[in-house]
Amino acid sequence: MVLISFIKILFLNLILLNQDCVELPGADCLNNGWTNAHKVVSCQGITYMGQFTGGRRISKTFWCPSENLMRLSFTIAKFDSWDGESVFVYKDNVLIGKITYSPYDGTYMCLISHYPDLMEKKSYQFMLPKGQNQANFQLVDNLEADNEESWGIRDITLQVVDPCVNFYSECNFQGDLWKICSGNQTSLSKYVPFKIKSIFILDGIIVQMKDQNYQGGIHQTFTSNQTCLDDFNVIKKCLHIQVSKVQISMKIQ
Ligand SMILES: [Ca+2]
Ligand SMILES: [Ca+2]
Numbered sequence: 001m002v003l004i005s006f007i008k009i010l011f012l013n014l015i016l017l018n019q020d021c022v023e024l025p026g027a028d029c030l031n032n033g034w035t036n037a038h039k040v041v042s043c044q045g046i047t048y049m050g051q052f053t054g055g056r057r058i059s060k061t062f063w064c065p066s067e068n069l070m071r072l073s074f075t076i077a078k079f080d081s082w083d084g085e086s087v088f089v090y091k092d093n094v095l096i097g098k099i100t101y102s103p104y105d106g107t108y109m110c111l112i113s114h115y116p117d118l119m120e121k122k123s124y125q126f127m128l129p130k131g132q133n134q135a136n137f138q139l140v141d142n143l144e145a146d147n148e149e150s151w152g153i154r155d156i157t158l159q160v161v162d163p164c165v166n167f168y169s170e171c172n173f174q175g176d177l178w179k180i181c182s183g184n185q186t187s188l189s190k191y192v193p194f195k196i197k198s199i200f201i202l203d204g205i206i207v208q209m210k211d212q213n214y215q216g217g218i219h220q221t222f223t224s225n226q227t228c229l230d231d232f233n234v235i236k237k238c239l240h241i242q243v244s245k246v247q248i249s250m251k252i253q
Contacts, residue, residue, distance in 0.1 A: 050152025080115035171228035
């Protein structure tokens with residue numbers, strides 16, 4: 001039986017898939033793909049998408065890898081006098097967050113001077129199931145008064161929390177799944193349970209494999225998806241696993 005003699009994976013950087021309205025003061029806050037959000041407001045010299053009120057619903061659909069832990073983060077701005085009202089956060093039409101403030105939450109920063117304002121970072125983690133590669137997010141408020149209560153948003157990022165390399169037993173990412181993730185080194189299996197036929201590799205990750213019976217036994221380096229490999233086979237036993245925050249190496253004799 002042919003054995004893979006070496007797998008090495010480099011997780012190079014935090015993998016950011018999307019950033020909207022992150023510049024200062026905020027040149028990228030207008031027209032960045034969010035539906036129904038084509039306006040900006042300034043608070044203390046910083047630009048926010050907004051201001052929104054009166055049931056405004058904004059949305060955007062992102063490309064997203066499946067079977068990877070993801071995090072959507074943003075800064076919500078509460079402007080002026082919310083009466084215990086909320087901005088609701090939906091992922092694929094399922095409520096994942098409710099952000100509620102009272103009239104006097106915050107400090108006096110901008111817009112109506114006698115009502116306080118507040119900025120708060122929010123994060124939501126999720127994982128798309130196998131076969132799903134898009135995530136839709138919606139934010140909608142239940143505020144009433146245009147002139148006294150509103151919200152804004154900026155620093156919207158979508159990132160892979162725990163980047164994984166997914167190995168599949170069939171071509172085109174089908175069949176059984178075995179994964180190596182940057183954050184779960186301690187639970188690494190010492191065995192690859194099947195013949196590897198395809199590999200899902202996020203941008204920014206490098207996978208190196210060596211098999212003495214494949215391509216003359218030279219190192220194969222992959223930096224993008226491999227939809228159908230020929231002859232990489234089972235690792236029978238890993239005698240050595242070396243892990244660090246950015247690198248996982250596996251070798252067998
Ligand atoms: Ca204010
Ligand atoms: Ca109100």
